[in-house]
Amino acid sequence: MNVIDVSSHNAFVPGEVELEDDKLRLIEERNRLLGPAYRLMYQKPLHFVRGEGVWLYDPDGRAYLDTYNNVVSLGHCQPDVVEAIQQQVATLCTNTRYIHETILELAESMLATVPGSDLSHMMLTGSGSEANDLAYRIAQVRTGGTGVIITEMAYHGITDAVSKFSATLGQGVPLGAHVRCVRAPAGYRYGPNTAERFQADVEAAIADLQRHGIKPCMLIVDTLFTSDGILPEEAGFLKGAAEAIRKAGGLFVADEVQPGFGRTGDTMWGFQRHGVDPDIVTVGKPMGNGQPIAGLLTRHDVVEQFGKSSRYFNTFAGNAVSCAAAAAVLKVIKRDAIMDNARDTGAYLLSKVEALRDKHENLGNVRGAGLFVGADIVTDRETGGYDPKRATQVVNAMRENGVLISIAGMYHNILKIRPPLVFTRENVDLFVDVLDQALESSNG
Structure with a gap:
């Protein structure tokens, strides 16, 4: 040692x-x-050598319950996805410069998840960062603007363009002069009337951009506001903000990298909870269950001019192996009723975490949608003071007892609970027991 x-x-x-x-x-x-x-x-950093389902294993064979991983949203080494990758990589791996059926099968399946909308085209990238970068390029051509509106702790990626509107990257990665931040729509912190307040904040940001001679281009939000602290709020509150940016000539972009692929339980995509049709939807991490593939869905009129004026290709995006993995993910979500599990097990998880508030004064507001829960760690519930030190203690204590979660939010005091979508009630019971112990030990 x-x-x-x-x-x-x-x-x-x-x-x-x-x-x-x-x-x-x-x-x-x-x-x-x-x-x-x-x-x-x-x-104490972890060293893993194997994963299976909701479990990760270290070199000594100790199992850790993964209650954080959104990349492998169907679980580690999901057999159907593994088989699809193995078969395709042993057969053919090409890119979109050649014709192959798998990308067309994937596009049909993806677009079928947004029935009733005008979203009609899929474009693929290698990562969520690239998807948001491409969305911004398309939006600039479509609108003639450059101004971007985000929430105060937004994370949308790490490319040069996208990092300029990813506030959570910190002071070493400054926001662009064309970017405006609005308050996160946290009703439990800022009071009721979330929809009206968020719309007013977006309208004020639009006005400020225009006052500085910057034409609005897009409002982009993670539809569960993950980095802001997991803020499901009441369904429908995004409508007014989307209308405001469109009235100003910009686009509404739904970043579904974390909320998407059935995580909320009731809908396939976070934006569908709000009854709003985005101009562009970006997707990422869970799309290939670990195989790198991401992309966007959009309307023909949004991408038409970009397609005429710009050639787009991406050597790895749309390769046959990644497309096979993503197609398998969609099949498993439908076949195994993954969304039903996210809804039902997620409701059980939320109720069990909320019940711990009766025992632990330092557990503040608890909220969630499907298998995505945020829980504030506070100095005391009366003042609601942020307690990042205690939150860090809780996360590390849970790691010591074999359960993995993380932290989110501006003040780093919000427990970020985001298990694979195959989580069971038994997994929830173990998780809550370990969380209970960690909250208790943090009082010492």
Whole structure:
């Protein structure tokens, strides 16, 4: 065992910890080979060698309940997706410069998830960041504007263009002069009338852009406001804001990288909860259940001029292997009634976490939609003071007891609970028992 200060490469800035020699060696090799920009999670970083379903396993065979992973939203190493990848990679792997049926099958299936809308085209990228980058390029051509409106802790990606409207990346990644932030639609913090307030904030941001000679281009939101702290709010509150940006000549873009693919339980996409049709929908992480594929859905009139004036291709986006993986994901979601499980198990999870408030004064507001729950850690419930230190203690205590979650929100005090969509009630019971213990130990 050796003591190491992991503050410089740990997401939770924990200070000195004691680590096993083999883990310390791997961290030192990471630093040497990967450089200083990468971050690890948890006070004691984890080393995994295998995953299955909702479980991750370390080299000693210890199982950890994954209550955080949205990339493999159908569970680690989902058999149907694995088989689709194996068969396709052993047969053919080409890009969109050649004709192949799998991308067409995928497009048909994706567009079928938005019945009644005018969304008619799918375009593919390699990541959610690239999807939002492409959406912005299309929006600029369509509107002639550059102004972007986001929420105060938004995360939309890491490309140069998109990082300029990803507020959560921090002071080292400044927002663009063409970007305006509005308050997150957190009714439990700011009071009732979320729809009216959010619309008014968007209208004020539009006016400020125009006052500075910047033509509005798009309002882009994660439809569960994940980085702002998981804010489902009442369904329908996005309508007025979407109308406001369109009235100003801009587009409404729904970032579904985290809320999409059935996570909310009631709908396939977060925007469908609000009864609003976006001009562009961007998708990412869960699309290939670990195989890199992302993209967007849009209307013909939105992309028509972009298509005439710009050639678009992406060597990896639309490759046959990733398309096969994504097509398998959609089949499993339908066949296994994944959305029903997200709704029912998610309601059970929310009720069980809410019940812990009777025991723990430091557990503040709890909210969620489907298998996505946010829970505030506060100094006390009367003042609602933010308690990021205690939140970090809770997350690390749960890690020590074999359950993985993370933190979100401007003040880093919100527990981010986002398990794979195959979570069961038994998984929930284990999770809640460990959370209960962690909240108790954080009082010590």
